[in-house]
Amino acid sequence: xxxxxxxxxxxxALNLTPLEAVANEDIDQLRRQLEQLxxxxxxxxxxxEKRLLKAEQSQQQLKQNVSAEQPVREPQVAPSQxxxxxxAMRGDRSFNPAISLIxxxxxxxxxxxxxxxxxxxxxxxxxxxPGEQGFALGHSELVISANADDKFFGRFTAAFDxxxxxxxxxxxxAFLETLAIPYGLKLRGxxxxxxxxxxxxxxxxxxxxxxxxxxxxxxFGNHLxxxxxxxxxxxxxxxxxxxxxxxxxxxxxxxxxxGDSTVPTYTLFAKLGGDVGISQSWQAGxxxxxxxxxxxxxxxxxxxDEHGEEEHMSPIYSGDTVTWGLDLVWKWAPGGNNRQRxxxxxxxxxxxxxxxxxxxxxxGMTETGSYDGSQSGWYAQAVYQFxxxxxxxxxxxxxxxxxxxxxxxxxxxxxxxxxxxxPWRYSMxxxxxxxxxxxLRLQYGYDKSSPxxxxxxxxxxxxxxxxxxxxxx
Amino acid sequence: MKGxxxxxxxxxxxxxxxxxxxxxxxxxxxxxxxxxxxxxxSVDVTSAxxxxxxxxxxxxxxxxxxxxxxxxxxxxxxxxxxxxxLPVLLRKGNNPRILAGKSGHLMATDHVTMKExxxxxxxxxxxIHARGNPHIQTDPRNIGRVAEVLAERLKMLDSANGxxxxxRYEDFIGRWNAAIEHWEQLASPMTGMPVVVYHxxxxxxxxWLGLKEIATLQPKPGIPPGSRYLADILNRTQGLSGMxxxxxxxxxxxxxxxxxxKSGAPVVLLPTTVGATAEAQDLFSWYEDIITxxxxxxxxxxx
Numbered sequence: 181x182x183x184x185x186x187x188x189x190x191x192x193a194l195n196l197t198p199l200e201a202v203a204n205e206d207i208d209q210l211r212r213q214l215e216q217l218x219x220x221x222x223x224x225x226x227x228x229e230k231r232l233l234k235a236e237q238s239q240q241q242l243k244q245n246v247s248a249e250q251p252v253r254e255p256q257v258a259p260s261q262x263x264x265x266x267x268a269m270r271g272d273r274s275f276n277p278a279i280s281l282i283x284x285x286x287x288x289x290x291x292x293x294x295x296x297x298x299x300x301x302x303x304x305x306x307x308x309x310p311g312e313q314g315f316a317l318g319h320s321e322l323v324i325s326a327n328a329d330d331k332f333f334g335r336f337t338a339a340f341d342x343x344x345x346x347x348x349x350x351x352x353x354a355f356l357e358t359l360a361i362p363y364g365l366k367l368r369g370x371x372x373x374x375x376x377x378x379x380x381x382x383x384x385x386x387x388x389x390x391x392x393x394x395x396x397x398x399x400f401g402n403h404l405x406x407x408x409x410x411x412x413x414x415x416x417x418x419x420x421x422x423x424x425x426x427x428x429x430x431x432x433x434x435x436x437x438x439g440d441s442t443v444p445t446y447t448l449f450a451k452l453g454g455d456v457g458i459s460q461s462w463q464a465g466x467x468x469x470x471x472x473x474x475x476x477x478x479x480x481x482x483x484x485d486e487h488g489e490e491e492h493m494s495p496i497y498s499g500d501t502v503t504w505g506l507d508l509v510w511k512w513a514p515g516g517n518n519r520q521r522x523x524x525x526x527x528x529x530x531x532x533x534x535x536x537x538x539x540x541x542x543x544g545m546t547e548t549g550s551y552d553g554s555q556s557g558w559y560a561q562a563v564y565q566f567x568x569x570x571x572x573x574x575x576x577x578x579x580x581x582x583x584x585x586x587x588x589x590x591x592x593x594x595x596x597x598x599x600x601x602x603p604w605r606y607s608m609x610x611x612x613x614x615x616x617x618x619x620l621r622l623q624y625g626y627d628k629s630s631p632x633x634x635x636x637x638x639x640x641x642x643x644x645x646x647x648x649x650x651x652x653x
Numbered sequence: 654m655k656g657x658x659x660x661x662x663x664x665x666x667x668x669x670x671x672x673x674x675x676x677x678x679x680x681x682x683x684x685x686x687x688x689x690x691x692x693x694x695s696v697d698v699t700s701a702x703x704x705x706x707x708x709x710x711x712x713x714x715x716x717x718x719x720x721x722x723x724x725x726x727x728x729x730x731x732x733x734x735x736x737x738x739l740p741v742l743l744r745k746g747n748n749p750r751i752l753a754g755k756s757g758h759l760m761a762t763d764h765v766t767m768k769e770x771x772x773x774x775x776x777x778x779x780x781i782h783a784r785g786n787p788h789i790q791t792d793p794r795n796i797g798r799v800a801e802v803l804a805e806r807l808k809m810l811d812s813a814n815g816x817x818x819x820x821r822y823e824d825f826i827g828r829w830n831a832a833i834e835h836w837e838q839l840a841s842p843m844t845g846m847p848v849v850v851y852h853x854x855x856x857x858x859x860x861w862l863g864l865k866e867i868a869t870l871q872p873k874p875g876i877p878p879g880s881r882y883l884a885d886i887l888n889r890t891q892g893l894s895g896m897x898x899x900x901x902x903x904x905x906x907x908x909x910x911x912x913x914x915k916s917g918a919p920v921v922l923l924p925t926t927v928g929a930t931a932e933a934q935d936l937f938s939w940y941e942d943i944i945t946x947x948x949x950x951x952x953x954x955x956x
Contacts, residue, residue: 327753330752330754333744357744359744359749359752360749360752361747361749362749364722364747364748365747366747412747413747414718414719414722414745414746414747415719416722416723417719418719418720419719420715420716420718420719421719422718451715452715453714453715453716453719454715454716454719455714455716458703458705461714461715461716462715463715511712515703515705515706516702516703516705516706517705517706517707517710517903518710518711518712519707519710519903520903520905568877569877614876615875615876616737616875648733648736648737649737650713650737650738650740650741651710651711651712651713651737651738651741652712652713652741653712653713653714653715
């Protein structure tokens with residue numbers, strides 16, 4: 181190419197040259213150069229043609245080889261990869277890492293004041309509460325996950341909540357998990373939803389109802405989620421049996437304001453499950469959560485009024501808590517084809533025992549008293565998909581608690597005392613899913629959490645953008 | 654005394670070793686049938702789905718986690734067909750032998766030529782698969798290709814029985830290719846036959862036999878049809894002669910009945926896999942059944 185430019189340049193220059201002799205000489209030179217150039221290119225084209233012919237021949241040979249090995253008709257056989265190097269997977273190439281965004285928006289209508297919300301017999305923390313009145317963003321999530329390599333899987337979930345007009349972003353999950361430890365073992369570390377119970381590890385958009393069961397609201401602030409490690413083991417049996425244990429930092433459990441706790445939380449869980457024929461499947465689980473709330477290292481709790489003076493503080497619990505839970509799930513889909521019709525029955529029960537002290541500060545003095553109350557509660561729900569896209573659900577919640585301690589005054593102020601009212605609630609929902617990636621839900625509830633009954637309505641949408649969500653059990 | 658114990662131990666151990674069949678976990682029944690063809694008694698095959706289940710809408714059930722945990726070889730269609738549950742199973746199964754990249758991980762769509770690979774992936778077009786239409790099992794030549802790969806994997810994972818796998822593969826592929834030729838001859842009168850499908854599950858079959866798809870009752874993958882859309886198709890297909898409606902065993906929709914009644918076209922249930930109809934007992938009888946059902950419908954509409 182450069183040579184051609186030079187020649188053109190020379191030609192232009194030539195036209196401008198006034199001396200003919202010089203020009204003739206130049207033209208001769210130019211002719212020679214052109215001749216040389218022609219020969220040069222011809223030889224190159226020749227070489228290229230030879231190479232092309234060769235390539236064509238070898239390709240034909242290859243084709244013949246292929247058809248000799250497997251006499252199939254279609255010529256464009258994708259050569260099967262040698263199994264030893266099956267590293268280049270075509271798998272989820274389109275979304276790597278898998279990124280999904282969950283959009284959740286809702287309109288809620290209820291009569292109680294979310295600021296004054298309480299569950300008699302329970303101290304509330306976490307995200308517990310009826311949510312926002314009117315139009316509000318629900319719990320939107322950004323989830324990014326992928327296998328980091330052949331040994332590790334990682335997932336990150338950021339949740340976006342709106343609380344009192346402010347947008348709060350929280351890292352709900354950020355963990356790594358091993359993929360390739362032998363003997364059925366798996367290690368997980370980071371921040372994650374605990375595997376206790378059935379509902380706990382489900383993200384909010386996977387719930388069948390727009391809000392958490394009261395027992396999850398009361399005991400875990402909707403979710404038990406914390407920083408820690410988990411070791412689990414899958415038994416090599418035909419029946420599904422998984423045993424696991426977690427060790428958490430304990431900063432989020434069980435009551436939000438014990439947030440500075442440095443005493444870890446331990447959990448144990450066992451899950452058992454299987455199929456009955458092809459239409460039914462089930463899972464049962466047992467969980468144990470051993471947590472110590474050590475308020476002595478805490479930073480205190482109380483509301484400051486507008487003068488900056490601390491108002492009266494409610495008593496705080498310090499000591500041991502032991503919670504155990506039972507969960508049962510049974511699913512039915514005719515012929516195992518849950519696309520058309522299916523029914524899911526679900527039940528969970530939790531019980532927590534306290535053994536510690538209640539303390540409160542009164543005008544600079546600290547009052548303490550022993551406390552060994554207990555709480556328990558359950559929910560049962562049925563969700564029926566009666567035709568593709570449409571589901572109906574019914575849920576019942578009930579809580580109860582008992583108090584016992586040395587100072588009735590502290591107990592009365594602590595919120596542990598249900599004052600004779602055991603919360604209960606029933607909820608109904610119906611939802612419509614245009615596809616797997618969109619859902620519209622209407623939920624009605626009759627809430628007797630507090631002695632004043634509350635009728636509430638929630639209209640909710642959930643959209644799932646990006647990577648295909650998991651069909652979890 | 655000691656010698657007797659050793660002998661006893663030995664006699665106990667030998668049958669145990671003989672029983673150590675290669676455990677194969679397949680996502681769909683057709684791959685289970687293929688593994689049984691090639692593996693015989695040397696493999697212990699279990700399929701995650703039954704013929705009556707739409708393989709896309711499966712949950713990662715506890716029993717599947719327990720089964721995948723013990724598998725030596727995983728055979729699935731891939732290309733996103735099992736996107737909702739296979740990744741969960743692989744992660745929860747705690748089984749390094751069958752993870753992507755290992756020889757125990759076989760995705761059929763990695764080894765055949767994919768069709769309908771979309772230029773743009775947008776869910777407004779429904780739950781489309783970025784890697785192309787995954788229903789590759791509806792062309793028997795694809796089954797032959799996967800068989801070749803599977804035979805290699807079996808030999809690799811269980812080299813002690815390598816010769817047996819090779820023998821079984823050669824036997825199978827010989828019979829299979831002869832059968833394909835036979836089916837092609839049987840189906841030759843149907844070339845160009847117009848078909849209306851419920852879901853685009855049959856494009857590989859259509860291309861193989863030269864059937865002409867003129868409409869899809871499901872407007873978009875994963876989205877059931879609405880009445881206006883159906884009326885629109887009805888208008889478009891009016892006056893077409895020799896048309897048949899194809900659906901698979903798990904696609905039971907009122908739309909199919911409605912469309913058949915309005916258009917007068919017969920409905921043909923085609924088994925998408927082994928076990929989907931009483932006739933489809935193995936790979937051979939399954940294709941035999943597909944061809945027979947299509948031919949029956951073809952003769953009906955052309956009488």
